[in-house]
Amino acid sequence: MMNTIIKLEETALFILGIFLFNHLNYDWWWFLVLILAPDLSMIGYVFGNKMGAFFYNLFHHKGIALLIYALGYYLSIESLQLAGIILFSHSAMDRVFGYGLKYEKGFKYTHLGEIGK
Secondary structure, eight states, X not given: OHHHHHHHHHHHHHHHHHHHHHTSSSOHHHHHHHTTGGGGGGGGGGGOHHHHHHHHHHHTOHHHHHHHHXXXXXXXXXXXXXXXXXXXXXXXXXXXXXXXXXXXXXXXXXXXXXXXX
């Protein structure tokens, strides 16, 4: 039951990201191209689990995404708003599929539970 509630909530947040993106002056293909860009942070795992978790969590933290978006909104910098929306939307999408913030123990250990179980 809780897993379903989390997935519904994260789906709603992903839709919110699409709604916010729709208010920017970017073509839709930008959203489609950039939505997976935050996963480049997984490169941090080349340097070990601790660095991997740090970089992954940095690029998948919705609070940071919202701060970037708010800064872009406040300063009227649309590219910052876009970055915040992409980070936020990607993080919500990941959580729909069960990928949460990572523990230093390894990639498959997340705040939503172990991936694959």
